[in-house]
Structure formats: structure tokens, C-alpha cells
Amino acid sequence: MSYPTKFTRQYDYVSYQNANPARPLPANQLHADLNAVASSTSEIVDFLKTSLRSDGVIMNGVVSFDQLSTSVKASIGDTTSANEILAARDDAVAAASAGATSETHAAASASAAATSASGAANSATNAATSATAAATSASNASSSATSAATSASQAQSYSGIPQSIKSAAYTTVLADAQTHILHPASDNNPRTFTIDSNANVAYPIGTAITFINEINTVTIAITSDTLVQAGSGLTGSRTLAANGMATAVKITATKWMIAGAGLT
Structure with missing residues (x-):
């Protein structure tokens, strides 16, 4: 439905009363304005019912698939x-x-600098200058290698959502980051899965853990x-119904946010 219509008063009661102090307020106009208030209020209530349940929680289906994050959409296929x-x-x-290539080039530069230093043995000043240039190239090579290792580590984090049953x-451990934990259909019992505290397991901010329940409740x-x-x-513990799936994301050092289907 469209957005509710805002109420606008249709009659100037103050001007009427000032002009007619001996007369009561006009009943027809007053009734019309009160009816307009009632109609506007009814529209607001009807509008809220399209998105909220009676307990104040957002209704299922109000949040569309396109509004989910990329990682959540990927996790559901x-x-x-x-x-x-x-x-x-x-x-x-x-x-x-590219970082590894830069490291190779830097190593070649360091080798060339060492050759120049050896050939310039009769010139102490030139040898010292060449040695300084070689040291700088080696430092750059080390930085490139570090960046390459970091990039490789980041690339690995996009390799999928591994499963543990x-x-x-x-209670979760550090290795559960970027994975999903499955409660299988073969275990028809209610279970509790606990996200450990930052004090025990210092997950990085941005860590995501997905929970999938095939039967009973988790x-x-x-x-x-x-x-x-x-x-x-x-806040506090959430219940995941059978065939439900929810993902928890760490947003600060001691705070997680969770969303999913079948979650209450």
C-alpha cells in the first residue's frame, strides 16, 4: 500500500471563535476534522501492519533478498x-x-648493486653509496614480500564457507570463523551453540559464523x-527453528549482530 496520508486541519476554529465569541464551535466542521484525524490514524496503523508483527518484530518477507549483504546471499546459494x-x-x-614479481625485481636490483660495489673497490665513497642503495632495495623487497603474504591470506578467506557438524x-573456537556449523537431521534433539567471548577467543572484527539447523531447535x-x-x-540468546539458517557477524570487540530465516 502507499504511504499514509498526513492529517491537515481544514477549519480555523480560533478565528471563528474570535469572530463569534457568543457562539459555540461549529459542530459539522469539528466532526469533519476529527473524522479526518481518525482516518489518518487508521491509515498509519494499517501501514505499520504491513511491516511489523503484533510483538513489534519486522514481519517475514519485509526485508527483500536484494537488501541482504553479498556474503549472506552467497552463503544461501x-x-x-x-x-x-x-x-x-x-x-x-x-x-x-604482483607483489611476488616486485620481490624478484628487487632481488635482482640488490644483486646488481652488490656487483657495482665490488667493481668500485678503489672508490670508498662510491662503494658506500652503492651499499646504501642495495640496503634500500632489500628493505623494499621485504615490504613487498610482507604485502604479498597478507594478500594471499586475505584471498584464502574468500575460498568458501567450510562446514562442521x-x-x-x-562453544565456538577461532577456527569456526568464516565457516558454517550444521545441526544435522540425524540429531533430533534441542542443542545450544555458544559464541565464545572476546576474552577467550579474540575473533577479528568482521568475522562471520553461520548456523544451520535441520531439525528440532538450536x-x-x-x-x-x-x-x-x-x-x-x-539482545541475548536466539532460537533457530528447524530448516532455519542465521549468520552472526562480529561488529565490535564485544558485540555481534545476527540475522536469518527461522530466527526468533
């Missing part, structure tokens, strides 16, 4: 989003390769940190 992540990985790999109560709990449900703003 959207090929376009997955291709975007793979493209980012390819860019990172290319950057790592849990059929008992479980309680997604938090220890001393804060877990916030996206949309409602509710």
Missing part, C-alpha cells in the same frame, strides 16, 4: 554473490602475484559479550 566474492579473491591473488552442545547463545538480533534490536 546465490551464484551472482558467490561470483562477486570469487572475483574479489582473484583480485587479491593477482595482487599477491555438531550433534551436541558446542539455541544460539553468547557468553559475556553482546548478541543483537538485526531489525528488532533484541
